[in-house]
Amino acid sequence: xxxxxxxxxxxxxxxxxxxxxxxxxxxxxxxxxxxxxxxxxxxxxxxxxxxxxxxxxxxxxxxxxxxxxxxxxxxxxxxxxxxxxxxxxxxxxxxxxxxxxxxxxxxxxxxxxxxxxxxxxxxxxxxxxxxxxxxxxxxxxxxxxxxxxxxxxxxxxxxxxxxxxxxxxxxxxxxxxxxxxxxxxxxxxxxxxxxxxxxxxxxxxxxxxxxxxxxxxxxxxxxxxxxxxxxxxxxxxxxxxxxxxxxxxxxxxxxxxxxxxxxxxxxxxxxxxxxxxxxxxxxxxxxxxxxxxxxxxxxxxxxxxxxxxxxxxxxxxxxxxxxxxxxxxxxxxxxxxxxxxxxxxxxxxxxxxxxxxxxxxxxxxxxxxxxxxxxxxxxxxxxxxxxxxxxxxxxxxxxxxxxxxxxxxxxxxxxxxxxxxxxxxxxxxxxxxxxxx
Numbered sequence: 001x002x003x004x005x006x007x008x009x010x011x012x013x014x015x016x017x018x019x020x021x022x023x024x025x026x027x028x029x030x031x032x033x034x035x036x037x038x039x040x041x042x043x044x045x046x047x048x049x050x051x052x053x054x055x056x057x058x059x060x061x062x063x064x065x066x067x068x069x070x071x072x073x074x075x076x077x078x079x080x081x082x083x084x085x086x087x088x089x090x091x092x093x094x095x096x097x098x099x100x101x102x103x104x105x106x107x108x109x110x111x112x113x114x115x116x117x118x119x120x121x122x123x124x125x126x127x128x129x130x131x132x133x134x135x136x137x138x139x140x141x142x143x144x145x146x147x148x149x150x151x152x153x154x155x156x157x158x159x160x161x162x163x164x165x166x167x168x169x170x171x172x173x174x175x176x177x178x179x180x181x182x183x184x185x186x187x188x189x190x191x192x193x194x195x196x197x198x199x200x201x202x203x204x205x206x207x208x209x210x211x212x213x214x215x216x217x218x219x220x221x222x223x224x225x226x227x228x229x230x231x232x233x234x235x236x237x238x239x240x241x242x243x244x245x246x247x248x249x250x251x252x253x254x255x256x257x258x259x260x261x262x263x264x265x266x267x268x269x270x271x272x273x274x275x276x277x278x279x280x281x282x283x284x285x286x287x288x289x290x291x292x293x294x295x296x297x298x299x300x301x302x303x304x305x306x307x308x309x310x311x312x313x314x315x316x317x318x319x320x321x322x323x324x325x326x327x328x329x330x331x332x333x334x335x336x337x338x339x340x341x342x343x344x345x346x347x348x349x350x351x352x353x354x355x356x357x358x359x360x361x362x363x364x365x366x367x368x369x370x371x372x373x374x375x376x377x378x379x380x381x382x383x384x385x386x387x388x389x390x391x392x393x394x395x396x397x398x399x400x401x402x403x404x405x406x407x408x409x410x411x412x413x414x415x416x417x418x419x420x421x422x423x424x425x426x427x428x429x430x431x432x433x434x435x436x437x
Contacts (some may be wrong), residue, residue, distance in 0.1 A: 003153050010156055014068050017163065020199055021070045021084075029085075036060040036090050044093060049108065053124065053133055055152040056093075056113065064090040067168025068164060072198070074221030077258055079194050080187065082418060086156070086414050088113045094117045096100045096123055096138065110138065110145075116168035124152070135380065138294040139169040146172060148181045150251035158183055163195045194219065203230060210234055210242040223265040236270035243267070244274070257291045264298035275299040279308055290329060297333045306331075306338055322348060332362050340362040349383050357386035365391075367403045382423075386412065388430035398434075 001009075015030075022028045041060065045051055052060075059066070070084040096110035106127070108370065114122040120139035124133040132151035139146075146169060149155035161183045161200040165171050174187040182188060198219040206216035207230040224300065231239055243263045250256040263271050275295045278287060286292065296305040309330050316322055327348070331339045340363050343349055349356040360373070360383055373384035388411075400405040411431050 003055050004062075006153055007059065007062055007156075010160055011062070011066075013160055013266045014164070017199075018068060018070065021072075024198070027071045027073075029067055031065060031067040031087075032063045032338070033065040035062060036064045040064075044090070048093075048095065052093075053126075053152075053254050054131055056088075056124070059088050059152065060090055063088075070164065071424075072221075075204075077218050077221055077255055078172075079191050079252070079255070082165050082171060082191065085116065085167040085171070086114070086159050086164045087167075089115070092121075096121065110136070112138075114167050116166070118168045120167065120169040122148075122167055137167075137169045137172050142394050144169075146176055146180075148172060148176070150180070151279060155181070162188060162191065165191075175339070203227065206230075207233070210239060211246075214242060214246050217262055217266075218259070223262060228266060236267065240267050240271055240274060257288050260287065260291055268298055269300075271295070271299045289356055293330055293333050302334065302336060302338075306336065306342075307333060309334075310342060317348075321350060324349070324353055324357070326355070328355045328359040335362055335364050337364050337366065337369065340365055340369050344376070344380070347377070349379050351379055353379055353383045353386070356383045358390060360384060360387070361387040361390035361392075364393075365397060367398055367407065370397070370407060371410065374407075374414065377389045381414065382426065385411070385426050385430045389433045391433065394434065394436075404434060 018030050019029045019308070041057065045335055065088070067089065068084070069086070072078050072083075093111065093113055095108055096112055109127050109268070110123040111126050111133075112121045112123045116122075121138045121140070123136050123138050123145075125136055126133055128134075132153075134147060135149045135152060135155040137146040137148055138144075149158055159166060162175065162181070172181055175181055175183075175185050175191065185436065190431045191420070197215055201212075201216055201219055203216055203220075203226060206212035210231075213227070213230055217223065240263065243259065243266075245257050245354040247259045250259060255347075258308050263274070278295065279290060281287075296308060302306075313322055313327060313330060316326070327343075340360060343356070343360070365384075365387070369389070370384055373380045375381075376384075388407075398407065408431060411427055411434070412434065414426060415427045415431070418427055
């Protein structure tokens with residue numbers, strides 16, 4: 001098979017892959033530009049001082065630029081954080097700037113053909129006098145090269161088997177050994193199996209076993225009514241055990257914690273004792289606070305969950321003043337008025353009040369809460385005024401027009417008392433948000 005026929009075959013595979021991934025919700029890039037004209041090719045070769053390798057010439061005869069890529073819609077569960085990016089570009093063919101390298105290098109050794117979006121580049125090693133030249137990945141930050149394949153044809157074969165990973169240097173690192181980009185490396189096999197399931201696994205195929213449903217959850221990234229219904233054909237304790245087993249098998253902490261969140265989405269109160277055990281862990285062994293709160297909200301009664309979080313935050317207060325961002329991270333998922341009461345009675349809000357206003361806005365405040373805070377301390381007033389511009393459910397808070405009008409009157413009083421331009425702008429922002437009604 002000639003290289004031209006190889007490229008035509010690979011192009012069909014690339015088209016099918018990108019079409020499938022786009023159908024499944026991925027963001028894809030799919031660019032084919034007109035082939036390079038003979039006079040353009042001659043001019044480039046004159047500038048470079050060489051005749052381009054035959055494989056590269058045939059690529060440019062297919063397209064002056066071929067750029068393919070994809071980004072999956074739920075990156076947190078994609079193994080190795082991989083994305084797809086491969087191809088070539090006539091505009092990107094030039095000698096690598098060797099001044100960036102520490103060692104003295106022949107300035108006409110490394111020929112770039114595909115830049116990564118972060119500044120890295122795919123290059124041909126032109127050192128050996130051969131018809132085929134090795135493909136390397138160049139890291140623009142370290143200046144290091146990684147051998148990927150002995151030729152362009154072999155490189156694109158390997159990249160295609162790997163579902164198009166690249167073109168930034170770090171994308172290849174988990175899958176490289178002495179032979180270059182190794183499609184049979186243990187990490188490569190894990191990646192290929194995951195992508196195969198992402199492309200081909202359906203709920204109908206997966207629902208026969210808990211392991212299948214868990215795999216489907218991982219690759220689909222969506223917990224909906226149909227998926228929950230499929231899980232509920234199994235006993236709750238078996239569902240929890242299966243998820244715990246999967247979590248214990250996972251070495252990547254980010255993926256492991258995302259898998260934990262799926263327990264909250266699927267098991268709910270059946271995972272309550274497990275969530276309580278997470279709270280009993282030593283602070284240094286705790287999972288991410290946002291994940292722990294997520295599970296607490298979904299699996300424990302509100303009163304129990306809030307008590308645990310309030311205790312956690314109050315312990316923090318023993319050593320330093322609690323800031324709004326920390327409080328918001330722990331309490332925002334509850335969307336509970338009890339949070340507003342805890343904030344007010346403990347006089348916890350303080351300057352700078354960033355974070356406290358967001359927490360107030362998302363904690364289901366009532367009209368009475370807003371009036372109480374407008375009559376509170378200076379920082380409490382500023383918190384609630386700032387929060388009014390963030391409210392998303394204003395009509396629920398003020399179901400009666402009289403309540404809204406009373407709030408506007410209170411804000412006008414605050415505007416009369418405002419001294420600085422910042423204070424006036426804050427009040428005007430709240431008034432503007434409420435007047436939209």
